[in-house]
Amino acid sequence: AQTVTQSQPEMSVQEAETVTLSCTYDTSESDYYLFWYKQPPSRQMILVIRQEAYKQQNATENRFSVNFQKAAKSFSLKISDSQLGDAAMYFCAYKNDYKLSFGAGTTVTVRA
Amino acid sequence: KAGVTQTPRYLIKTRGQQVTLSCSPISGHRSVSWYQQTPGQGLQFLFEYFSETQRNKGNFPGRFSGRQFSNSRSEMNVSTLELGDSALYLCASSLDGNRNQPQHFGDGTRLSIL
Numbered sequence: 001a002q003t004v005t006q007s008q009p010e011m012s013v014q015e016a017e018t019v020t021l022s023c024t025y026d027t028s029e030s031d032y033y034l035f036w037y038k039q040p041p042s043r044q045m046i047l048v049i050r051q052e053a054y055k056q057q058n059a060t061e062n063r064f065s066v067n068f069q070k071a072a073k074s075f076s077l078k079i080s081d082s083q084l085g086d087a088a089m090y091f092c093a094y095k096n097d098y099k100l101s102f103g104a105g106t107t108v109t110v111r112a
Numbered sequence: 113k114a115g116v117t118q119t120p121r122y123l124i125k126t127r128g129q130q131v132t133l134s135c136s137p138i139s140g141h142r143s144v145s146w147y148q149q150t151p152g153q154g155l156q157f158l159f160e161y162f163s164e165t166q167r168n169k170g171n172f173p174g175r176f177s178g179r180q181f182s183n184s185r186s187e188m189n190v191s192t193l194e195l196g197d198s199a200l201y202l203c204a205s206s207l208d209g210n211r212n213q214p215q216h217f218g219d220g221t222r223l224s225i226l
Contacts, residue, residue, distance in 0.1 A: 043200060045202060045217035050214055095215075097209075098145075098167060098209050098211075102154060104154050
């Protein structure tokens with residue numbers, strides 16, 4: 001079974017600054033996908049970014065980027081130039097053939 | 113393109129009752145998955161449907177069941193409700209459920225058991 005660990009329950013960042021959210025996972029598979037989802041108070045889970053395990057290049061999506069270290073089974077999310085709208089709970093997720101396994105989430109607060 | 117639609121948005125039930133939740137996937141998506149989200153257990157996989165067949169199931173009791181129709185819409189049923197079933201139930205769809213496809217989520221149904 002795959003487990004996903006997010007060790008930071010809460011993170012606070014000043015507007016326009018950068019924050020990094022950590023995520024580690026455990027798997028015996030070599031081919032898989034990793035995702036970061038954002039869940040604002042409106043509660044809809046929104047896909048932020050995804051990473052294919054067989055690609056060494058880190059994924060980037062506008063102000064969001066990841067640091068994927070396959071050997072270390074680490075998948076951190078960096079939010080640059082933080083905005084008030086980035087305030088939400090962020091979930092790291094691992095996907096095998098059919099289901100997502102989620103971490104416990106990290107609540108991000110953005111200070112104006 | 114319309115997103116994943118879940119109805120109703122809120123439900124209040126009492127112990128022992130049963131409930132049916134509905135999910136309409138993104139047009140063209142044939143895989144529908146259900147997740148339960150609680151403060152204590154986080155997000156847990158319930159089951160996945162594809163082409164009207166349940167392909168995969170999580171570790172939930174038989175009181176939790178579902179089905180999928182020919183138009184890919186899915187329903188989830190919970191019978192003999194317990195207080196611990198209070199949760200946000202999220203539905204997600206993807207084209208065919210392959211690992212390379214992200215799942216797109218609906219707004220969820222908030223179920224409260226009194």
